[in-house]
Amino acid sequence: MILRLTELKLPFFILVIGSTILILKELSTLFFSIQMRNRLMKPIERLRYAVDEISRGHYGYQVEEDSLSMVGDLIASFNKMSCDLKEANDMKEKYELNRKELIAGISHDLKTPITSIVGYVDAIQTGVANTQDKKEKYLNIIESNAQYTNKLIDDLFLFSKLDINQMKYDFIELPICDFLSDVIVEKQLELEENGVEISYDIQISPKRMLPIDGKMVYRIVSNILSNAVKYGDKEHPIILIEAVDEADGIKVQISDNGKGISKDDLHQIFDVFYRADESRNKEIGGTGLGLAIAKQLVEAHGGTITATSVVGVGTTICFTLKEKTHKEENHG
Numbered sequence: 001m002i003l004r005l006t007e008l009k010l011p012f013f014i015l016v017i018g019s020t021i022l023i024l025k026e027l028s029t030l031f032f033s034i035q036m037r038n039r040l041m042k043p044i045e046r047l048r049y050a051v052d053e054i055s056r057g058h059y060g061y062q063v064e065e066d067s068l069s070m071v072g073d074l075i076a077s078f079n080k081m082s083c084d085l086k087e088a089n090d091m092k093e094k095y096e097l098n099r100k101e102l103i104a105g106i107s108h109d110l111k112t113p114i115t116s117i118v119g120y121v122d123a124i125q126t127g128v129a130n131t132q133d134k135k136e137k138y139l140n141i142i143e144s145n146a147q148y149t150n151k152l153i154d155d156l157f158l159f160s161k162l163d164i165n166q167m168k169y170d171f172i173e174l175p176i177c178d179f180l181s182d183v184i185v186e187k188q189l190e191l192e193e194n195g196v197e198i199s200y201d202i203q204i205s206p207k208r209m210l211p212i213d214g215k216m217v218y219r220i221v222s223n224i225l226s227n228a229v230k231y232g233d234k235e236h237p238i239i240l241i242e243a244v245d246e247a248d249g250i251k252v253q254i255s256d257n258g259k260g261i262s263k264d265d266l267h268q269i270f271d272v273f274y275r276a277d278e279s280r281n282k283e284i285g286g287t288g289l290g291l292a293i294a295k296q297l298v299e300a301h302g303g304t305i306t307a308t309s310v311v312g313v314g315t316t317i318c319f320t321l322k323e324k325t326h327k328e329e330n331h332g
Contacts, residue, residue, distance in 0.1 A: 047078060060086030109152055113145035120145075155289040162296040169300060171211040176250055176321070177204040177243075179214065183221050184241055191239070196229055200241040204250055210321055216297045217321070221254075223290035224317050228256035231315070249303065249322035260311040269307055270295040294319070 046063050053061040061082055063075045120138045129135045161167045181202055188198040228239050234257050243252045261269060270291050298305045302322030309315040 043072075043075060047075065050078065050082070054082060054085065059089045106156060110149065113149045113152075116145045117142050117149075152289075155293060159289050159293055159296070162293065162300075167296075167300070169213040169216065171213055173209045173211050174214065175206060176208050176210040176212065177202060177206050179212070179217070180204070180221075180243055180252070183218050187222065187225055191225065191229065194229070196232070196237045196239060198239045198241065200243075202241075202243045204243055204245050208245060208250065210249060210323060212301060212321060216300070220294045220297050220319065221252075223294040224254045224319075227290050227317075228254060228258060228315070231258045231261075232256060233259040246320065248324070249320055251318060251320050253316055253318045255314060255316040257314040260313055261307070261309040261315055262311055266307055266309055270305065291317075 043063075050061050050063045059082065062079050065072060065075050065079070120142050123129050124135060124138055129138045158167075184198070184200050184202075188200070191198055225239065229237065238257045240255045241252070242255075243250060295305050298319045298321070302324050303320035305317065305319040307315060307317045
């Protein structure tokens with residue numbers, strides 16, 4: 001190009017200016033290309049590498065963000081997607097682990113009573129129970145194990161329906177004060193026969209109406225009370241139930257004077273098959289699903305469930321029921 005300019009036999013200064021302009025043009029083109037590579041191609045190359053990392057299962061891989069990059073928004077979106085994929089994968093792995101633990105728990109908790117039943121039936125058939133008293137004793141043990149197994153299966157069936165969101169609720173507006181009073185009085189009569197002292201204080205307006213599934217709320221209260229009795233270690237077990245109005249529902253507290261739960265264990269008590277007692281056997285009572293079921297049912301009613309505890313003093317479980325159920329919130 002410069003040679004062509006000299007062929008035109010133009011004045012020297014014009015040739016210099018023209019050549020300078022052409023050189024600057026070439027340099028600007030080169031500079032622009034370098035800038036484009038730095039601002040566009042390099043970030044895209046980093047994105048391509050990150051996509052390969054994700055495809056190899058390295059979820060959560062992040063691309064370094066550059067404020068000068070022309071694809072900054074794309075990188076930010078990719079990083080967010082990568083984080084979301086990692087969270088989803090972590091949740092999937094946690095669910096799979098919980099599923100394996102659930103199966104292991106089912107196997108353990110079913111095997112123990114069934115083995116016992118088989119053993120005592122065999123003892124009766126082979127004549128080991130050679131007196132009427134022994135036969136009655138063995139039959140009582142068989143009945144106890146059969147009832148325990150039946151309850152475990154019922155709880156497993158209910159929990160599985162809750163876990164896959166296949167539970168059908170029958171929410172009806174009810175005067176919650178009267179309903180709770182009836183449930184507590186019934187449980188009071190039942191537990192006091194077994195030496196458990198129950199007192200209650202219900203400070204809920206008689207006019208307060210809440211949409212509840214009566215059978216499920218009964219199950220919530222029953223499961224929490226059963227758990228309180230199960231871990232009672234005092235000579236005179238005492239349970240206090242308190243219920244009060246809240247702006248958008250009610251709050252119920254159930255406190256016991258049992259052995260209490262350590263801080264390390266407290267956050268796990270609503271997990272499937274969790275037992276604070278290290279010995280996993282039916283002598284403790286219950287199936288290990290009671291509080292996990294209660295949690296699912298409370299949440300279906302739009303509420304929350306929490307626990308506080310002091311070792312050697314007792315445990316308090318608090319749950320709420322809301323004017324809007326979980327189903328209404330999802331469709332509201």
